[in-house]
Amino acid sequence: MKNFFETIQPIRYEGKNNTHHLAYRYYNPKQVVLGKTMEDHLRLAVCYWHTFCWSGHDIFGDHSFDRPWMQQHEAHPMKLAELRVKAAFEFIEKLGLNYFTFHDRDIAPEGNNLQETQRNLSEIVEKIQLEMDRTKIKLLWGTANLFSHRRYLAGAATNPNPEVFSYAVAQVKQAIDITKQLGGENYVLWGGREGYDTLLNTNLQQETDQLARFLSMLVDYKHKIGFKGTLLIEPKPCEPTKHQYDYDTATVFAFLQKHGLEKEFRVNIEANHATLAGHTFPHEVAYAYANNMFGSIDANQGDPQLGWDTDQFPTHLSEIVQVLYLILKNGGFTTGGFNFDTKLRRQSIDLTDMFYGHISGIDTLARGLLIAAKLIETQELDQFIDQRYAGWKTSLGQDIIHGKMDFEKLAQHVLKHEVNPSPVSGRQEMLESILNSTI
Numbered sequence: 001m002k003n004f005f006e007t008i009q010p011i012r013y014e015g016k017n018n019t020h021h022l023a024y025r026y027y028n029p030k031q032v033v034l035g036k037t038m039e040d041h042l043r044l045a046v047c048y049w050h051t052f053c054w055s056g057h058d059i060f061g062d063h064s065f066d067r068p069w070m071q072q073h074e075a076h077p078m079k080l081a082e083l084r085v086k087a088a089f090e091f092i093e094k095l096g097l098n099y100f101t102f103h104d105r106d107i108a109p110e111g112n113n114l115q116e117t118q119r120n121l122s123e124i125v126e127k128i129q130l131e132m133d134r135t136k137i138k139l140l141w142g143t144a145n146l147f148s149h150r151r152y153l154a155g156a157a158t159n160p161n162p163e164v165f166s167y168a169v170a171q172v173k174q175a176i177d178i179t180k181q182l183g184g185e186n187y188v189l190w191g192g193r194e195g196y197d198t199l200l201n202t203n204l205q206q207e208t209d210q211l212a213r214f215l216s217m218l219v220d221y222k223h224k225i226g227f228k229g230t231l232l233i234e235p236k237p238c239e240p241t242k243h244q245y246d247y248d249t250a251t252v253f254a255f256l257q258k259h260g261l262e263k264e265f266r267v268n269i270e271a272n273h274a275t276l277a278g279h280t281f282p283h284e285v286a287y288a289y290a291n292n293m294f295g296s297i298d299a300n301q302g303d304p305q306l307g308w309d310t311d312q313f314p315t316h317l318s319e320i321v322q323v324l325y326l327i328l329k330n331g332g333f334t335t336g337g338f339n340f341d342t343k344l345r346r347q348s349i350d351l352t353d354m355f356y357g358h359i360s361g362i363d364t365l366a367r368g369l370l371i372a373a374k375l376i377e378t379q380e381l382d383q384f385i386d387q388r389y390a391g392w393k394t395s396l397g398q399d400i401i402h403g404k405m406d407f408e409k410l411a412q413h414v415l416k417h418e419v420n421p422s423p424v425s426g427r428q429e430m431l432e433s434i435l436n437s438t439i
Helices: 038-042 048-053 077-095 114-135 162-181 204-225 249-258 271-276 281-290 317-329 351-378 380-388 395-401 407-416 428-438
Strands: 044-047 099-103 138-143 186-190 230-234 265-270 294-298 338-340
Touching: 038 351, 044 048, 044 077, 044 351, 048 077, 048 099, 077 114, 077 351, 114 162, 138 162, 162 186, 162 204, 186 204, 186 265, 186 294, 204 230, 204 249, 230 294, 249 265, 249 281, 265 271, 265 281, 271 281, 271 294, 281 294, 281 317, 317 351, 317 428, 338 351, 351 380, 351 428, 380 428
Parallel strands: 044 099, 044 338, 099 138, 138 186, 186 230, 230 265, 265 294, 294 338
Antiparallel strands: none
């Protein structure tokens, strides 16, 4: 098979003053930052679905991309799947990245029945394994598409029909099997259509109980086959359903606690999903860390003027700095990383645009890493926060924390010592100035 990106040379680091757009200005993979290389800090991955499967179509228009691995419309679907494998690994290799991610239906087509579908997937996995061996590119995570096929129009794990539930189990079983086979470091579940459009036709308790049962069965199977990767749930509040059961990180955490699964799962946080839920991207990361739920990141951003999931390449530097500051403070990724769950705009039709988009996003993350490292080193933010909460290290604060005070004792303490606290400035504007000046 011919190369698809013959005119593109491997993307190299050329420094921030270079004028060559097909080069990294900030991402220097082997540069050491706080004791680790950039590539080890960021653990960058290219997603299979938007990058190699999306044709640029939307609900108002047909495909706008004319990709070489999509041109042969009369070709057998398995032949097109083979072309996508070739294109994907050539592209990731030229970017110089170490990871990729996929849904099962991204890499192999649905057959006429489950047996044929499974054979298709196994056949393409063999070709992916050969490319992984050749390039040393690794699998950050795998997952199953339980939302595109019409059988899942009312959900998968939460479907009113137990046969659909069973079909979803069979599909996920193979997906986690191949994730383990390919050395995947995580397995992700995105709710997709696990939610509802109207309560008029929905038994909410029945559906959430089914979802918990599905997750428990997956946990049991994970341990049975010896999969050592992390199970991740990706929160999203809406779209395609009106209300999804994995609305945000807090909702996922509460759901897992209720069903005794909080030690088995972490979250895969997507920036655009955070904003759709009415949160900031840093908030979702901070909440995940506060509750020992942080796992991995889908790096993208939305458009504040659009109320849907636009999956744009990340360029909001201030937000990225805050996220990386939190990640560095908490010891960095373990099995997770930054996955580019991103797609080009429909008008960006050239193959070169695929590189421009990823280079822009990668450089934003790399630059954010360097700035976050400076904030860690100067400790200005940490020092202010430590000072702001210093009262909790006094004898009074410690007595409250350790349960030595109740309502009566605290009330007596206030009266006896004539406690009359004055408010203290939160210095938000000063801290924003520190962040901006560091950027």
